[in-house]
Amino acid sequence: MATNGGLNRKLRMGLVGGGQGAFIGRVHATAAVLDNRAALVAGALSSDPARAKASAPDYDIGPSRAYGSYQEMLHAESALPADQRIDFVSVTTPNHTHYAIAKAAVEAGFNVICDKPMTFDLAQAEDLAATVDRSNVVFALTHNYTGYPLVRQAREMILGGELGEINAIRSNYIQGWLRSRLELSDQKQASWRTDPHKSGAAGCFGDIATHAYNLARYMTGLIPESVSCHLKVFEAGRALDDYGTAVIRFANGGLGTVTASQISHGRENDLFIEIDGTKGSIQWRQEEPNIMIFRQNGQPHKMYTRDPNAPHMSSWGKAACRLPSGHPEAFLEAFANVYRFAYDDMVARATGAAWDRTNTIYPNVNDGVEGMFFIQQCVASSRENGAWLPLKHSRARR
Numbered sequence: 001m002a003t004n005g006g007l008n009r010k011l012r013m014g015l016v017g018g019g020q021g022a023f024i025g026r027v028h029a030t031a032a033v034l035d036n037r038a039a040l041v042a043g044a045l046s047s048d049p050a051r052a053k054a055s056a057p058d059y060d061i062g063p064s065r066a067y068g069s070y071q072e073m074l075h076a077e078s079a080l081p082a083d084q085r086i087d088f089v090s091v092t093t094p095n096h097t098h099y100a101i102a103k104a105a106v107e108a109g110f111n112v113i114c115d116k117p118m119t120f121d122l123a124q125a126e127d128l129a130a131t132v133d134r135s136n137v138v139f140a141l142t143h144n145y146t147g148y149p150l151v152r153q154a155r156e157m158i159l160g161g162e163l164g165e166i167n168a169i170r171s172n173y174i175q176g177w178l179r180s181r182l183e184l185s186d187q188k189q190a191s192w193r194t195d196p197h198k199s200g201a202a203g204c205f206g207d208i209a210t211h212a213y214n215l216a217r218y219m220t221g222l223i224p225e226s227v228s229c230h231l232k233v234f235e236a237g238r239a240l241d242d243y244g245t246a247v248i249r250f251a252n253g254g255l256g257t258v259t260a261s262q263i264s265h266g267r268e269n270d271l272f273i274e275i276d277g278t279k280g281s282i283q284w285r286q287e288e289p290n291i292m293i294f295r296q297n298g299q300p301h302k303m304y305t306r307d308p309n310a311p312h313m314s315s316w317g318k319a320a321c322r323l324p325s326g327h328p329e330a331f332l333e334a335f336a337n338v339y340r341f342a343y344d345d346m347v348a349r350a351t352g353a354a355w356d357r358t359n360t361i362y363p364n365v366n367d368g369v370e371g372m373f374f375i376q377q378c379v380a381s382s383r384e385n386g387a388w389l390p391l392k393h394s395r396a397r398r
Helices: 024-032 049-059 070-079 095-107 122-134 149-159 188-193 204-220 315-319 331-351 365-383
Strands: 011-016 038-044 088-091 111-114 139-141 166-174 224-232 243-250 255-261 270-277 281-285 291-295 302-305
Touching: 011 024, 011 070, 011 331, 024 038, 024 088, 024 331, 038 049, 038 070, 070 088, 070 095, 088 095, 095 111, 095 122, 111 331, 122 365, 139 331, 139 365, 149 204, 149 270, 149 281, 149 291, 149 315, 166 204, 204 224, 204 243, 204 255, 204 270, 204 365, 224 365, 243 365
Parallel strands: 011 038, 011 088, 088 111, 111 139, 166 255
Antiparallel strands: 166 270, 224 243, 243 255, 270 281, 281 291, 291 302
8 A cells, every 4th residue: 555655544535526428537536546645435426416326336436435416425524534534525527516516625624636627717716716725725726738747847947947038839739529519419528518607708718728828837937918819619609619829928028829729620639839948949749748859959859758767857757757768658647647746745734744835746726716817818808809918817826
């Protein structure tokens, strides 16, 4: 059994969402236990109580801890002795439900790992962040792409000055799965992601552009200043955007673009970023995550590979690796890295040790607020024909 430092036991997980037919809940459940530091012991796996309980055997959750609602789970788990109750709650439900679940878990004193976007709108995000501030819980947000080893390698290189002053960022997330009105066929993922009552003010931009924006912020640490955005619905009759581009001015004078599409034929999960600095440029692509290209004028292009034993790997990059070079590490491992480093802080909290609530290597509640502010300002800018609007939130962190 993993010792989790001085805790000498596994952390106990309660899962909300992930019932039969779900996608992201199973990803969370797999990532959470990948390093043998946690065990899934309880769950409220669906908003339908019967389905929630019927889904429990799929996760080896015993009948006594298969709950019909998250409220029931939080109440029952809070009543258990401290050496039995869950340590954290993973929120893996549709966007519009995140706020109520996460806030209730925080107020009950449980650590939270929440899927993105953090809430339905900015007001909810700011209120949730204030609730976290008043608590002593660990709150992590699964912007999972921040967990890839070479993304963390790039962050350490950029913050260490190896690229010089950052001038330009081009961050893109291109998909094609919503080229047709898939939501009309009652496909579960398409149905709620295109519904403004469940997805929020943005469609494509709320779903995947937030990843591209977060990746740019995470890798460079640049503070945003203002944004001009154009969102478009190309599939007639769809309620929310399926394509958009934002231009971002950064406080250091740099420029960035975020482009997101869900209507590009043949594209799957093509998240890619290029960053130009005065000393060099880098390129990274999520569909080939174990390779990063570094370029300097007059020099041969360098191809960084994910290799924890290579001298070129930084400490942050090495810490995110599990396998030797040549063995692909990807989506699940990146997700697991968000959990892995949040666990360190959960253990610190449980054992009374100090931990930094703001400058975490994993995305936290502040990043969640920033993400919702990005969505709000992009939607507002697009409605004003691309007007420049402020983008720096008071919770922005490097």
